[in-house]
Amino acid sequence: MAFNVKALPKKNYIMPGNAACPGCPENIGLKFVSMALGEKATLVVPAGCTSVIQGLWPRQGTSMPVLNIVFAAAASAASGLSRALRIRGKDDIVVVWAGDGGTADIGLQALSGAAERGEDFIYICVDNEAYMNTGIQRSSLTPHGAWTTTTHRGNPGRKKPLPQIVAAHRVPYVATASIGYPWDFISKLKKAASIKGFKYIHLHAPCPVGWRFDPGLTVKIAQLAVETGAWILYEYENGKLRLNPPSNKLVDPSKRKPLEEYIKLQGRFRHLTDKDLEELKKEIEENWREITAILRAQGDL
Amino acid sequence: MALEAEEKTGVRRGTVIPMRGNDAVAYAVKLSRVKVVAAYPITPQTIIVEKIDELISKGEMDAEMIHVESEHSALAATYGAAVGGVRAFTATSSHGLVYMYEVLWWAAGSRIPVVMAVVTRAIGAPWNIHVEHSDILSTRDTGWLIAMAENNQEALDLTVMMFRVTEDPRVYLPGIVGLDGFILSHTVEPVEVPDQELVDEFLPPRRQPYTIESGAPIAMGNIIPDEAFEEHRMDMHESMREARRVIEEAGREYGKLTGRDYSSLVECYKCSDADYLFVGIGSWMGDAKIAVDALREKGLRFGALRLRWIRPFPWDELREYGLEKKAVIVLDRSISFGYAGPVFLEVSSALEAKPSMVGVLAGVGGVDVNYEDMVKIAEHVAGLVEEKGRVYVPALWYHLGEFYPMKPGPLPTRKTPRHVNKLLEELWSKKT
Numbered sequence: 001m002a003f004n005v006k007a008l009p010k011k012n013y014i015m016p017g018n019a020a021c022p023g024c025p026e027n028i029g030l031k032f033v034s035m036a037l038g039e040k041a042t043l044v045v046p047a048g049c050t051s052v053i054q055g056l057w058p059r060q061g062t063s064m065p066v067l068n069i070v071f072a073a074a075a076s077a078a079s080g081l082s083r084a085l086r087i088r089g090k091d092d093i094v095v096v097w098a099g100d101g102g103t104a105d106i107g108l109q110a111l112s113g114a115a116e117r118g119e120d121f122i123y124i125c126v127d128n129e130a131y132m133n134t135g136i137q138r139s140s141l142t143p144h145g146a147w148t149t150t151t152h153r154g155n156p157g158r159k160k161p162l163p164q165i166v167a168a169h170r171v172p173y174v175a176t177a178s179i180g181y182p183w184d185f186i187s188k189l190k191k192a193a194s195i196k197g198f199k200y201i202h203l204h205a206p207c208p209v210g211w212r213f214d215p216g217l218t219v220k221i222a223q224l225a226v227e228t229g230a231w232i233l234y235e236y237e238n239g240k241l242r243l244n245p246p247s248n249k250l251v252d253p254s255k256r257k258p259l260e261e262y263i264k265l266q267g268r269f270r271h272l273t274d275k276d277l278e279e280l281k282k283e284i285e286e287n288w289r290e291i292t293a294i295l296r297a298q299g300d301l
Numbered sequence: 302m303a304l305e306a307e308e309k310t311g312v313r314r315g316t317v318i319p320m321r322g323n324d325a326v327a328y329a330v331k332l333s334r335v336k337v338v339a340a341y342p343i344t345p346q347t348i349i350v351e352k353i354d355e356l357i358s359k360g361e362m363d364a365e366m367i368h369v370e371s372e373h374s375a376l377a378a379t380y381g382a383a384v385g386g387v388r389a390f391t392a393t394s395s396h397g398l399v400y401m402y403e404v405l406w407w408a409a410g411s412r413i414p415v416v417m418a419v420v421t422r423a424i425g426a427p428w429n430i431h432v433e434h435s436d437i438l439s440t441r442d443t444g445w446l447i448a449m450a451e452n453n454q455e456a457l458d459l460t461v462m463m464f465r466v467t468e469d470p471r472v473y474l475p476g477i478v479g480l481d482g483f484i485l486s487h488t489v490e491p492v493e494v495p496d497q498e499l500v501d502e503f504l505p506p507r508r509q510p511y512t513i514e515s516g517a518p519i520a521m522g523n524i525i526p527d528e529a530f531e532e533h534r535m536d537m538h539e540s541m542r543e544a545r546r547v548i549e550e551a552g553r554e555y556g557k558l559t560g561r562d563y564s565s566l567v568e569c570y571k572c573s574d575a576d577y578l579f580v581g582i583g584s585w586m587g588d589a590k591i592a593v594d595a596l597r598e599k600g601l602r603f604g605a606l607r608l609r610w611i612r613p614f615p616w617d618e619l620r621e622y623g624l625e626k627k628a629v630i631v632l633d634r635s636i637s638f639g640y641a642g643p644v645f646l647e648v649s650s651a652l653e654a655k656p657s658m659v660g661v662l663a664g665v666g667g668v669d670v671n672y673e674d675m676v677k678i679a680e681h682v683a684g685l686v687e688e689k690g691r692v693y694v695p696a697l698w699y700h701l702g703e704f705y706p707m708k709p710g711p712l713p714t715r716k717t718p719r720h721v722n723k724l725l726e727e728l729w730s731k732k733t
Contacts, residue, residue, distance in 0.1 A: 040515050044381070057525040060518070067384055067513040068522030069377065070403050076374030077381035080337060083365055084385025085514055087336050092515045110377070113370030 001191040008186070009038045011063075018061025020053040023215025025205035025222065027053065028179045029126050033095060034064060035182075036189035042092045043067065044081060046074035046107060048099035049133045050126075072106045074098045075114035075123060082121045093193050094121035100141035101131045104162050115169040115198045122192045122199045125162065128207035136210040143230075144283055145276040147268040148210070154276060158283050163202045164290070167236045171198040175235035175244075178204040180222030184233055184244055191237075204231045212267020224262040229253070230284055232291060241294045251292060251301065259284065312560040315495040322453040322485030323348035325492045326418045326478070329460035330390050331362040332500040333416075337382035337389040339367035341375045343397040344430045345482040346420040350392065372397035376404040376417070383408075383415045384521065386512040388464065391415070394482060395422035395436045402439070408475045409444030409537065411521055412510050414467035415475040417445075418460065421583065421634075422482040423666045431667020432482040434583065435635035438611070438643045444537050446476035446544055447611040449582040451568070453490040456480040458561055459609075461500055465551045468508045471543045481584040483667070499558050503551075545613045566615035568607040571597070572622045575604030577683060580623065580648050581632035582608050585670055589632065592675035599676075601683055608644070619651045628657035628686045630678065634664045641695035641707075649695070657692045659685070662707070663699040674699065 013034030020027040026049050033041060043066045045051060051068060055061035069077040074096045082094040098107055103125035111123060130148045131137040138148040140160040147154060167174040173195050177185040185203065192199035206222050208215040225231035226247060233247040243251065250256050259281055263269045272280070295301040320328070326349050330338065338357075340350045356362035367382075369375045375391045382389040393401065398419055408415050419440070423433035440447060446467060450456040456478065463476040480486060513521055525533065549564050556562030570590045572578055577596075579589040586607040596603040606622050608615055623629050629652065633642020640646065645660030652658065659682045664670040678699055685692050696707035 042513060042515050052524060054520055054523050057520075057523055057529060060520045060523065062520070063518045065513050065515060065518050066520035066523065067381070068520065069381075070407050072373055073377030073404060073407075076339075076369055076377035077384075079367055079369070079374075080339060080378035080381025080383070080389065081385040081513065082381075083337055083367065083378075084382040084387040084389070087365065087387055088385070090514055109370055110374045113374055116370075117368060 001187045001194065003187060003190055008035045013063045015061045015063065018053055019055050021209050021215070023208040023218040024049070024053065025128060025179045025207060025218050026050055026126055028218065029185070029203050029205055030062060030097065032179070032182050032185050033097070033124070033189060036186040037093050037095065037193055040091065040093045042081070042085070042094050044069060044074055044078040044094060044096045046098050046102040047071040047133070048102050049128070050097055052133060071102055073110055074102055074107050075110040075119070078121045078123070079114050079117065079119040082119060086120065096121060096123040098123070098125055099133070100125060100127045100129060100139045104140045104160050111166070112169065115166055115171050115200070118171070118197045120196055120198070122189070122201065125200070125202045126205045127202060128205045128210060129159070130207075130210050132207050132210045144280050145269065145272050147271060154271060161287070163200070166200045169198075170239060171200060172238055173199040173236065175200070176202045176204070176231070176233055178222045178226055178231060178233060179206075180219050180226060181233065188235060210268070212270070213265050217265060221262065221265055224257065224265070227257045228259045228262040229256040229288060230259060230262055232287060234291065241291070241298060242300075243291070243295070251288070310560070311557055313496065313499055313558060315493045315499070315559070317491050317493050319489050320453065320492050321348060321487055321489055322450070322456045322480045323420065323487070324352050325453045325457035326392065326460050326480065327352035327356065328494055329457045331356050332495065332497060333461055333464045333504055334363075334388060335390045336364050336387035337367065337379065338364055338391065339369050339375045339378035339382070339389070340391045340393065341369055341372045341397060343372070343394045345422060345486040346392045346394040346397070346418070348486065349418060349420070372401040373404060376401040376408065379415055379417070380404060380408045380411070380413060383413045383509070384411070384513050386507070386509065386514070388507050389415055390417070392418035392420065394420045395424050398436045399424060399439065405440055405443040405445060407522070410533070412473040412537075413475065414464075414473060414509055416460065416463045416467060417475070417477050419477050419479045420482050420486045421479055429666045430482070432484055433634050433665055433667065434643075437477065437479040438635055440477060441612065441643065444474055444541070445612065446472070446474055446541070447479065448476070448609060449479040449611060450485065451584055451587055451607060451609075453485055453488070453492045454561070456485060457492055457494065458555065458559070458563060461495075461504065462551050462555055462563060465504050466544060466547050469547045470508060470510075472540050472547050473510050474537065474540055474544065479583065484584045493559070495559055503555060503558055541613050548610065548613070563609070565618065566608070566610040566613070567618040567622075568609055569622060570605040570607070572604030572606045574602065576602045576627040577604070577679065578623055578626045578629045579603065579605040579632060579675065579679070580608065580619070580629055580644070582611060582644060583634065585632065585634070585664060588670065588672040589675055591672040592679060595672065595676050596679050601679065603679055614647060614651070616651050619648060623648070623652045624655055626656045628659065628682055628692070630682050631658065631660045633660060633662050636662050636665065636696070645695060654693055657686050659692060659694045659697055661697050661699050668700070674702070677702065
């Protein structure tokens with residue numbers, strides 16, 4: 001959805017000096033959420049980093065209304081909240097802001113229920129690929145081979161394809177995004193806000209603490225994830241898949257940067273053997289194969 | 302004549318309709334103008350959800366039903382709607398209640414009024430769908446108000462009342478109305494349904510401490526310093542105590558309008574002049590009343606004190622009626638394993654164990670207990686008191702006509718105590 005950068009709100013909804021770690025991608029992401037949705041955004045936040053980031057009562061690090069809620073209940077609490085606000089004639093944009101654990105693991109059942117019912121809100125999974133708030137434990141969205149405090153020899157599993165799983169619910173809008181591509185993310189948020197029903201955005205969010213990289217590199221690493229093809233930017237609108245720039249050009253593997261450029265900056269992959277790296281590359285290749293197969297079936301490739 | 306009487310007293314009679322306890326709750330929810338209902342079916346609560354959906358589908362009730370995928374989501378969605386500023390309701394039983402347990406705490410800590418019906422049922426394993434009080438009593442410490450109906454009429458009246466009490470600024474805590482599985486939930490009784498106008502008069506428009514919505518950037522539930530957290534808990538305790546007065550006021554006014562007075566947190570049946578007292582919660586206290594009459598005919602002056610409210614706890618009333626008694630028998634339909642029934646523990650502490658006290662466990666898992674059983678229990682306890690003077694037995698299990706004293710405490714039965722295994726042996730020998 002096209003938008004005028006100058007028309008975005010100038011107001012700072014994310015306060016400086018809140019409780020986020022240096023280089024935190026969630027702060028960056030929340031800032032874009034507020035820029036895209038402004039005064040209308042009403043957040044529902046389950047347990048996770050943002051429970052802490054928003055700061056200590058009686059102060060608050062975000063100038064958006066926030067309903068904090070227990071871990072497994074974000075999508076269901078948002079369902080009730082959105083229904084009540086609609087009944088009262090309010091046009092708030094209810095936004096769930098949940099981590100990968102709160103979305104793909106403990107919150108998956110409630111998410112699936114809300115998606116199937118077609119509840120009217122935007123669900124954002126801010127994916128830092130492990131349970132960072134409790135101290136970097138593995139989640140079902142941790143990539144293969146990654147070190148966490150519960151996978152010291154590297155994650156034996158592979159990342160759950162959550163956007164695809166949500167898309168299989170046939171909801172009107174599913175998109176992936178990255179904190180390294182604000183225009184893409186903001187336009188997707190604006191598009192989601194214009195659609196009635198259940199909208200899902202999966203936001204890739206590199207975490208300097210958990211991934212073991214310099215806090216100054218958060219955005220750089222987010223961009224490298226996309227440029228190497230490890231994270232693919234796409235959207236499903238009413239079931240139709242479309243790749244978004246720059247991922248649309250990366251269907252051709254020769255256009256992608258070598259995966260090593262992304263991997264070598266992160267301590268969590270320091271121990272990777274050549275075999276692990278091959279495994280990881282294979283996984284990424286499979287993701288692309290799935291995407292291109294759908295595009296071909298649609299006649300778009 | 303009847304009309305004249307109505308004019309004089311101000312009591313406005315409703316329409317008497319035979320209905321199940323679950324229907325009574327559903328009608329109360331409709332009369333309370335609830336806007337959002339989120340629930341997940343579980344036996345024996347199911348009828349409430351079905352009835353509400355039927356009322357909505359027929360256009361008799363203006364509300365939205367959220368067909369959630371679990372009880373955890375049921376209470377979370379109900380809570381979400383309540384935070385969003387509308388009256389919201391859910392209902393559950395047993396495993397459903399246990400599944401939503403953490404959300405109970407979250408709702409109470411948020412100070413958001415929500416009303417839930419709990420149709421009491423045993424918790425597995427093994428599976429058992431019948432009446433027991435372990436589910437509702439497991440919510441005791443969550444900060445929810447808890448009331449317990451004796452009959453279908455009360456299930457309706459208490460549900461309407463619960464909205465008013467929980468939404469009172471002096472309270473602002475959520476509330477549970479309990480009704481016994483099958484005994485009330487599936488049993489038809491005549492219920493007087495008040496007119497909508499009457500309920501509208503009784504129940505003011507929804508009030509709540511805050512809403513979460515755009516334009517008011519407040520955060521609800523973010524991290525709080527420990528000292529402030531403790532003060533918050535102290536405030537919840539104060540509000541729960543304050544709820545006593547709110548309940549009394551609301552109950553009195555409801556009585557003026559309907560002729561059914563709920564101004565007391567307890568119901569006292571012939572307990573003022575009694576030597577002995579039954580104390581308990583729920584539907585079987587109706588049987589206790591019949592037992593009281595039968596016992597009085599036999600020359601034993603019994604009374605029955607039913608706790609209509611469990612939280613706030615009717616401490617004053619219990620002491621007023623219970624302290625001077627010869628013996629108090631507390632009937633419990635669930636046990637805190639290794640000690641005694643939860644109601645016994647509460648009552649015993651309120652009475653400082655001053656009178657003779659016996660905690661009788663019975664009817665667990667829906668085992669039928671009728672007034673004749675209660676007469677038997679009463680005579681047994683009266684006999685113990687006659688024989689020994691003062692007795693204090695926290696856990697005496699009454700099972701199929703026999704008494705099984707349970708540790709802790711002395712074993713004060715007149716018969717040789719028989720172990721449960723012995724009964725099983727007997728049962729086996731009968732079978733083979």
